[in-house]
Amino acid sequence: xGKIIALANQKGGVGKTTSSINLAASLAxxxxxxxxxxxxxxxxxxxxxxxxxxxxKNSIYECIINDIDPREAIQKTDTPNLDLLPAHIxxxxxxxxxxxxxxxxxxxxxxxxSVRDDYDFIIIDCSPSLGLITINSLTAADSVIIPVQCxxxxxxxxxxxxxxxxxxxxxxxxxxQIEGILLTMYDVRLRLSNQVVDEVKTHFEDMVxxxxxxxxxxxSEAPSFGVSVIMHDANSKGAVNYLxxxxxxxxxxxxxxxxxxxxxxxx
Numbered sequence: 318x319g320k321i322i323a324l325a326n327q328k329g330g331v332g333k334t335t336s337s338i339n340l341a342a343s344l345a346x347x348x349x350x351x352x353x354x355x356x357x358x359x360x361x362x363x364x365x366x367x368x369x370x371x372x373x374k375n376s377i378y379e380c381i382i383n384d385i386d387p388r389e390a391i392q393k394t395d396t397p398n399l400d401l402l403p404a405h406i407x408x409x410x411x412x413x414x415x416x417x418x419x420x421x422x423x424x425x426x427x428x429x430x431s432v433r434d435d436y437d438f439i440i441i442d443c444s445p446s447l448g449l450i451t452i453n454s455l456t457a458a459d460s461v462i463i464p465v466q467c468x469x470x471x472x473x474x475x476x477x478x479x480x481x482x483x484x485x486x487x488x489x490x491x492x493x494q495i496e497g498i499l500l501t502m503y504d505v506r507l508r509l510s511n512q513v514v515d516e517v518k519t520h521f522e523d524m525v526x527x528x529x530x531x532x533x534x535x536x537s538e539a540p541s542f543g544v545s546v547i548m549h550d551a552n553s554k555g556a557v558n559y560l561x562x563x564x565x566x567x568x569x570x571x572x573x574x575x576x577x578x579x580x581x582x583x584x
Contacts, residue, residue, distance in 0.1 A: 319436035320570060321429055322496055325482075328474050329445040331464045332501035332502035332530060334361045336400035336562075337442035339536070340462075342545030343563035345398035349437040349572070352391070356454050357444040358411075363403040366394050367543030376405040380428045381453070382414055387432050396548060400436075410579070412449040422489050425453035437572070446553065447464070447481050455485045460496035465517060465530075467503040467510040472517070475582075496566065501530040528562040531555070 324337045334357065341353040355362035360370035370376075375390035380402070392401045393542055415421045441458060443451045453463060461482060465471050488494045498521050504510045518525050530536075536555030539546040546555040556574060567573060 319350075319433040319439050320460070321439040321441065321458045322566075323441040323443055323461045324464060324471060325443040325451060325461050325478065326327045326474075326477055327445055327451075328466075331466045332499075333445065333464045334365060334442050335498060335536065336462070336464050336501065336530065336559075337362055337440050338339055338398050338540075338563055339545050339547065339559040340566075341438070341554075342396050342399055342547050343442040343559045344438050344440075344443070344567070346397050346547055346568075347558070347563055347567065348398065349567070350398045350400075351398045352402060352432065352436045352439045353394075354402045354439060354441040354454075356408075356425070356441050358405055358408040358450075358469050359408055359444070360404040360406065361540070362442040363401065363405075365540035365543065366396075366399075366401055367402055367489045368572075370402065370403065370405050373403045373405050375377050375466045376403045376408070377425075378405055378407045378411055379426070381424045382411055387409055391432070396545060408450065415449055421449065421457050422452055425450075426457035429457045432560065437474045447478065452481075452485065452489070455482065455493060455547070456489045456581060458493060460494040462499050464501050465513075466501050467507075467513040469509065469513075471513045472520070489552065495524060496569075497526040499526050499528075499530065499562070503531045505531065516582045526562060526565060528558060528565050530558045530562070533558075 324333050326333055341351045344351045363370050375385050379385040380387045394401055441454045443454045533553050533555035535550040535553035536546045539549040
């Protein structure tokens with residue numbers, strides 16, 4: 318049974334979509350079958366992995382609202398072992414349409430539970446809000462990764478997100494865990510970046526991933542080519558960072574497939 322991990326933060330511009338795409342791709346490259354779920358109406362994960370949302374016939378929206386079998390919406394990507402459950406702008410209206418539905422907080426869970434045995438990991442790119450679609454994502458997930466940028470106001474709004482997670486844990490998904498806090502957009506040259514790292518680690522200690530995602534030109538370029546950074550430039554710092562993050566998650570979940578993965582860390 319695959320593990321479902323949601324990436325959530327109601328703040329925009331924290332590297333959530335970038336992390337979703339590249340974590341899923343890195344897990345796939347490491348020989349784990351992965352599904353990337355685009356749960357954001359902006360559909361940036363969909364376009365960032367090489368699909369035009371305007372040409373998508375069936376998406377996560379149709380699965381949630383019209384009970385379409387997700388296998389009819391899932392797309393194969395150019396990365397071996399990586400599939401996509403795409404999004405479309407129609408997802409904007411889903412929250413309104415879901416208001417009167419029975420078990421509305423569990424609609425995405427039903428969709429993903431039907432395919433979770435097909436994958437080792439399912440990665441959900443949540444929208445930058447704490448609305449009903451994000452609540453659905455957290456209810457469907459086994460754990461959540463919280464991207465936090467290494468910039469001023471990094472911790473702003475984090476308390477509200479953690480409170481939302483606690484509510485979901487109490488009322489909707491008692492098994493939900495925090496996989497970890499992921500520091501992104503780190504610039505080793507900036508004193509502020511180092512201060513943010515120290516502050517976050519002081520506040521959250523073991524909840525913070527060892528891997529830190531550094532600012533990287535190749536990482537920024539990759540979405541314009543419709544590929545993950547590892548497909549764009551496997552030797553770039555961004556690709557190395559996300560491969561290390563994937564390895565860290567694999568080890569944390571006891572899913573190491575070979576000695577090399579267990580005992581090595583890409584520099």
